Every structure is written in C-alpha cells, then in structure tokens.
Amino acid sequence: MATLKDIAAELGLSPATVSRALNGFPEVNARTKEKVESAAKRLNYRPNKTAQRLVSGKSGMIGVVLMADKNRTADQTFFEVTGGLSRHLAEQDRDLIFQVDISDDPVAPYKRLVEKSAVDGFIIQGPSRNDARIAYLQEIGMPFVVHGKAEVGPVDYAFYDIDNISAARDASRLLTDLGHRRIAFLNGLQDRAFARDRRRGFQQSCIEAGIENPDKWILFGPQTPQFGYSGAEEFLSRSEPPTAFLCASTLAAQGVSDYLKKNGLSCPTDVSIVAHDDAIVTARAIEFDPPLTVTRSPMRDACKPLADIMGQLLNGANPKDLQITSSAELIVRSSTRSAPLI
Amino acid sequence: MATLKDIAAELGLSPATVSRALNGFPEVNARTKEKVESAAKRLNYRPNKTAQRLVSGKSGMIGVVLMADKNRTADQTFFEVTGGLSRHLAEQDRDLIFQVDISDDPVAPYKRLVEKSAVDGFIIQGPSRNDARIAYLQEIGMPFVVHGKAEVGPVDYAFYDIDNISAARDASRLLTDLGHRRIAFLNGLQDRAFARDRRRGFQQSCIEAGIENPDKWILFGPQTPQFGYSGAEEFLSRSEPPTAFLCASTLAAQGVSDYLKKNGLSCPTDVSIVAHDDAIVTARAIEFDPPLTVTRSPMRDACKPLADIMGQLLNGANPKDLQITSSAELIVRSSTRSAPLI
DNA sequence: TCAACAATTCAAAACGTTTTGAATAATTTA
C-alpha cells in the first residue's frame, strides 16, 4: 500500500505538501496539486484510515446496539432501520458498528464501545422512559440520536420521531366518526415511549367522542400476531365486545384478522380494524384481506434523517436544533366501516 | 483520558515499561507491574484502540455485508446469524462492521471496506457458485470465512456449512420409506449452493426408491410463505398430485400448510410435509398444526463456529484446516404419515 | 574486587497521517 511518504519521495516533495494537495488546501500550487493527484492515482494511494483517526481523534464509526432479550419482536423493525442507516452513513463515509447485547445491563454494551473509543456516536432505538442509556451518554458527553422520543415534554437531545399522539388520535377518530363506541386498542409494550404517546392520542379522541374510561379498552403487549390473536380473543369474549380494533402494528392486526376469520366474524362488516403501519415487509397492510386502513409512516423513512442528524451532530451542531417529528398519514382502505347497529 | 505517558510520568517510568507491564511481558519486575496496574486502574486508563491499530496494522473489525436487493427473504436468517456473530466476536474483543449494499456489483461494498483498510476479515453469507466476492478476497489475500460452502468439490477457503446433501436425503428418504412416491420439493433459489446440494440429496433418495425423473418434482424459489403457497397450488393441480412436500424452510412449509387448509386437505392424512428447520423465530416447526417433521440445524449454531474460525484465521491458521461441515438431525413429528392408498 | 551474566529499564524509532510554525521562493511595491 502506497503511503503519503511514498508519493512525497516520488515527487521530491514533503509529506506535508502532499497531504495538503490531496485534501484540497488552497495554498498549494496548482501544478503541484496536479502532479500529486496523478501520482496518487498512479500509485493507487488510499489514505490510511487508522492514521487519520489517530490524529483526528475520531473513529468514523457509529454504534448501533440491539438488546437481544426476550422481545425478539423488535428485530424486524430494528433491522429495517439498521440496514438503511448503514447505507446512509456510508454516504458520509462513516461505518456502522453493530453490537448485540445479552447482558442484563442495557448500558454495558455502550460502555464497552465507549471505553474502547470505538465510536464517535450512537443511534439509540426503542427508547424507554428514563432510559439509562440516554442518561449515560449524556453524562459522558457522547453524541447520540434517538429514534423515537422518550420523554413527554421538551428534551435536550437530538431525535427523530413520528407524532404518535396524532397518529393514534387520527386513527381512533376515524373510528369514532364511523360511529364506533367500543374500540379496543392493542398497544405496544407499556414501557415504550411510543406506546405512552399513542395511549394519549387514543384517550384524546375518546374524550372528544364522549367515550368513558378509555383505559379499560387498552391492552399493552409485544407487537406480534400472537398478541393480536390473544388480544382479540380477550376483548371479543367480554360482555360488551368491541366493534373495532386499533392496533399498534400490522403484525398485531394480522393476529386480530386471523382470530376473526377463525371465529366466523367478518371485517369490516362485524369488526373494523385500523393499524399503524411501519411498512415492514412481513405484514403488508395492502395485502390484508380486506386491505387494511392504516396510519402509515415507514420505518425506512427514519434512516436518512437519523443519519443526517448524526452527521450534523458530529459537525458540532446543537442537539436541540436536531429534533424532528414527522407525522403519519391516514390511509383509508377497506377494513373500516360504520359501526354495526346493536 | 489517561494515556500511557501519563502513567509513566506518574510513576517515573518510561512508556515502554508501562506498556510491557500492562501487556503482561515477563521481563518486567513484579513490584513494578503491580504499581503500574494500580496506577492504571486509579487513572482509569484505557488503551487507545486507534493507536494500537496503527502500530499493529490490524483494525479489530470484521465486515459483514448484506446485499439488499430483491431477495429480502434472506433477511431473517441473515440477521439471526449476524446478531450471534456480533456477540461471539465481542468475546474476542473484535467488532462487527455492518454494511448494506445497494449497488449491482456484489464486490463493491467489500472493496470499499478493504480500501479503507477498515476490516481484518469478512464473513460471507449466502455464497453462490463462482462467487465473485470469494474470488476477489482470495485475490487480494484478505481473510474470510464462508457461511455455507459454495463449490461441490474440495475448496481452499475456510467455511462452516451443514451437510445439505444428507439433510435432503434423510428427509426425502423418510418419505419414501413411508411409501410416498410423488414427492414435491420446494427448494431454495437456484443459484444458491445449498439448493444445489439439497437437490443432489433429493435425487439420491429418489434413485434409491426407484423414482424417475426427480427433477420434475423440484421447484426453486425464495423461501417464503408465498412461495410455499403458490408451489403447493402448482403441484397439487397437476394430474398426478404429490402426496408429500419437502420444503427447504419452515417458511415455505407455512405456505404449503396454509394452502392445504384453505383447500380442505389434511396434513398428514392427505399430504405429508417435511421441512428443513433453521430454527428462526417467525416460523417455529413445533408450533405448526400439526407439529412439523423437520431436519433441524439452527442458524444460531453457526455463529460461534464462524466467529471461532475467523479468530483462528487471523491468528495465522491455514484456511484448509478450518472447514467444518455439521449435520442436521431428523426430528419426526406429526406432519408425516404413510402415503395414502390411491 | 572484577568480570560475567541476568534482570530490568530506557530512549528512540516506528506506524501514517495532520497541523504548526518557520523557511524559502516568487512577486509586488516603493
């Protein structure tokens, strides 16, 4: 591998000049620059990243950690995002270090990468309330971007999130507008920030529609077909069964749909279904029978903003200026209809 | 962050001695070593990885590349392995760089990481015949381990693979022993090495059982429920429908099972099903109705051997000594029964 | 007591860059 010195020796220049020439510094003579560039190409020169890192103090790496505990359910969406992230970081000539954690301490893998000085920053997925990881990274001053916003009020870190309150409100408002009054909500895991926000949105539209005690219509759980199935079972065996389901993911909606079919109930005639659609491949809303009404905001769409935010953060931007909340669009398909007369 | 120099200054030693003390060299005085170690702990010293890399010429990183083209199907198993890999590499104090490729050239992302001197080696998943990535890495002398063996005969690179020929042979032999003579095989994508081997195993047992022209019973495709469903449809609408299905994955088996249910066919009374089980979470063989007979070899099990092989490779071992073929075990459950009398 | 040897430690070089401060060459101004 050719080094700066090799080029310098070849042209009778100093490494300093060669370095400047290749990095486009203005003070280097045009002719010299030309010669250096052609020599670099001829010798197939590639700057040694490690050396650059040593002097710059940056690693050029971004850490992404997956907690491989029980909720394997997160995997699908997690990887969807991680994959896209890797692509967009590559555009900034950064790379993604991927680490899977098995320990009980959620902070441990972050600590490990920090202490190895392996990364310049982290992207945190699936934040919870009072997230220990966020606290740790803030304490040591390590840059990070959160996918999803953990707290309710204003925060001082960078994040990209969708407006979960509005999404849930829009979805359940559609149902109340159609006359539904008994709406079951299969929400995400209770400790997740997005689940808290969606609950809030659901409550808001319930209040608007004069529905009492919305909380008794909410079930928290992992977003899987199994959860959807058992949730449908539970709600529909109540004395006052729901006429509609709101699901936090198309995966849960799949379970609900399966349960309805198995029990001779028709969607949308007997029961309407609305889901939030992350646009993950394994449960496409449009391929449901009937096609599913959703609030849609593809997970994929988060990748580029997250990577961009990280880039700006590492260029010294203020985290408070890097807070993006995007909104989900409501797409009405065939799984929703007026509430049946009772 | 404390450096070697800081410790040296603190104790009135040279950085060289401190370095040796911390790296357990024998020539350093026991008392000195003790003092150095306690000082290191007190100052919370962590060696700077980048500096170590510069001098050692190693990056401590292993590259894993996902080709994000059409066959999204690979994702599930890919991530299963990648996750485990990250864990086991961490045990060697190595990290995993994860890169997603979108270009048409399968070699491009490897080249990119190589030219940045970002990694010490690669782990290649889903090899195909005459894989260009393997050719490239061999040409430039970059260490790599292949998950799955690409060629038929002996090869000179390190790999971990399961014995696909035997797995397919065992599975189809089970069916022929039960009297089945019309066995449909929903195999993997035709360019994949494992699909070629399984075809071979299938052919072997067909020949043993006196079944003619086995190839007309094979369909190649992505291992998805959709493929299973359409494959079942195609085969069962033939004039001589199969009495059994052999699937390359439980995902395809799911599609077959769905098709049977939808069309009033019973498994195992009308049709038997055997699948190869990678033990991925989204399609558990044991949760099928009825529980699925499989040849089982969990994807997860590949992670540790792959990481170990990589470790040895980087320690200078000969790739030819690092070739592991493990065998899948046949687990008979309730989805297989004697062929129906015709 | 002196040489021979082993046990420790050290200074300096190396890895390949970037950056600093100074030096040289080229050009302009007076």
Added chain:
DNA sequence: TAAATTATTCAAAACGTTTTGAATTGTTGA
C-alpha cells in the same frame, strides 16, 4: 534596487501505542 508582500514549501511535532536495540542495575561466581 531594496523592501515588503505573497505564494509556496518544508521540517518537525503531534496523535498513543508497540517494538527494537541499547543501557543500566543487580546478582553471581571466581
């Protein structure tokens, strides 16, 4: 033509380790 600028280049230091070869100290044997 000398002085003052400006444009260009350079040598050396820096980043934080590891490794090399030499130097120092301590110990043993004669």
